[in-house]
Amino acid sequence: MARALGLRLIQGVLAAFGASLLVWLMLPLAPGDPAEMILQARRVEEPTAAQIAELRERFGLDQPYWQRYLLWLAGVLQGDFGLSWRTGEPVWDGLMRRLPATLYLVGLSFVISVAWSLALALVAARWVGRWPDRLVLAYTRVLAALPSFVLALLLLQFVVVGLGVGLVLSGGAGATLVFAAAVLGIDRAAGWTQLLRAGLIEHLARGPADVARARGARPRRVLTVYALPAAMLPWLTALGISLGGLIGGAPILETIFTWPGIGAHVLTALSVRDVPVIQAFVLIAALAYVGASLLVDALALLMDPRMRAGAVR
């Protein structure tokens, strides 16, 4: 068990290094001279040779690539992502000011969607083929087909503007947080609900559930004790994959809700090609992904004794 976890951890660290290399390569592989790009990011249209030379010196752009990567990596490991090309302030400070608001939104919406999909799938599987199941299925089909920003825009239009509930321009806390989180969460829950419902129905028809019924177990017990743990493994994997993608997907949704998170910051950085900020954001998103996969693997190891045995062999 400990060995299996250790193995996953090493894999995770390797994946993180790979991600850091790819992220860093964005800079040298991007077309154009970085020094000119920096000046463009600062709206200097026709830089002089002196300005460019000074920047090269300051950002260490005249060193060989591998040295620059190692320097950058060493900085990243200490929380130093370099200076923003646009503002000249440290990238880390700019991100950290805005990251908490994003984490609130993303975290709360994740919790809402996990709970919502769990509840819906259990209801659907408990009454398969009857009206609660059909209702859940219809709901998930519509929402799974609907891009989340469409739902967000529709809700903004009809609920916030139409009914006057909540605020269009959100301040980053309170009721607007819950509203935005719920919209994101409910939307994302659709696919997970379908996955979990299918798993529950499959495991309800399997031998262990059948035998439990033959012992006299009631439907609710068969569902929660026998079908749920078995059906949860693939569902957890899907959750982990989405959890990793949440931070990466935050900018678009934050823009819709005018959420004062990391989103607007990153979009600005993208539009002026402020590479260090983009690098830092992509790396944070990649690390979130690696961390989430690790978490899911650890949970699966905890739940499934066969995987523990398999990993030790």
Added chain:
Amino acid sequence: MTLPLLSVTGLSVAYGSTEVLRDISFDLMPGQALGILGLSGCGKTTLLRALLGMLPPSAKVRGQMRTGSGAIALSNRAALRARLGREIGFVAQNPFDACAPLRTVRAHVEEAWRAHGLRPDAARIAALCAQLGLDPAMLDHYPHEWSGGMLQRANIAAAVALAPPVVLADEPTSAVDADTAAAVMDCLRAGAPGTVIVSHDLPLVARYADQVLLIEEGRITARAPRTAFAAGRLPAPLQDFRESGTLPPARPSGTDVVLQATDLVLVRGGRQLAPPLSFSLRAGEIFGVAGRSGLGKSTLLAVLAGHLPAARGTVLRDGVARAPRNGEVLTLFQDALSSMNPRWPLSRIVAEPVTTGPLRVPPVSQTAAACMALAEFGLSHIRPDARPGTLSTGQGQRVTLARASLAAPRLVLADEPTSALDPQQKARALAGLSHLARKGAAIVFVSHDTTLLDAVCNRVMQMQPLGCGRSKQERGLIA
């Protein structure tokens, strides 16, 4: 006069206008075991599920059942289920399928109490372990760490935990090997005052049941006490049932050596499994491989198929040490249906070898080739556009035989191909296998069942564990 433990009268089950069980009545007396025999699809499983109240709502159930707490209509599923565990215990066919893989075996046994909201009785579990020969320390391990025979005993412990007077067992030994089957049956008889065993295995039922019922096409067609078996005074339907499983005799083999194995050492997980093996396979022969589980039978098949290298020793194909060619080796599995794509029509499944293998047939004549192969194995009545889901297990195995015959392999590896089949289906599948041999394939037939192997194989190799003297014995050589 003693009252029966379980009394069923006039049980009928229908789906719409199709009647699958008609007017089934029987009594189970204290201390007795009742064997319910029948071919697959005769309604045995439906009968069992009707008594458990576990048929789907679409099934119309009529009839009455009487247990210790009184009579009850069999259509009253809710009331039936209230008696489960306390008055009726259930032992499923495959112990690995019955136990939840994520929970310990102790949790599986304790379910007997927890299903009724009771606290598990540790003393009772300890007593059951002692009675059924279970190691109490093993209970905290997971099902995949158990052997099939032991796990089936744990299943029995769970079934009898609340001391129900009656235990219903569905093919309780078909998933465990022959050596442990006897021990499982003894446990079953010891566990409860009355036992109902549903099976297609006539020798097993004849050995353990005091009374035998034969069900054919949903009706009881014969009843006989155990003594009738010994005395040879069986009612005609039971006599026919016994004879329907008669196996085709082995045929002389050809002289071509398809495969020659010399001093083959099998290793799994770094451990040598059996003493070195040497044997040769000739075209047209059926070569039996017998032995308990864990001796490396599956590893041997993987080596012969070329999927695994042998740890030591040589495998010569047609006299040359080479990997098998595409289409040269073909494997038949115990669960034939799992080796088919459920979404493909049978014609496509059967014709697959002639689309990928060395022998190709133009697409226009593929369906015709598939139909011919199906007819060759007695399946001409099945529509070629049917999907595998509509087949019975026996038909499924014959579809894979038809597929194999189109592939015209040199070597066929059959891993327990008949252990899930009833006697009649088994005889048909074995006839198909010897048909393949007649067409020139060498067949390796792996099974637990040495009696079966002796009957159908030209030669039988008995695999022995390490340190048991000679590595193998060959018997019944028909040149």
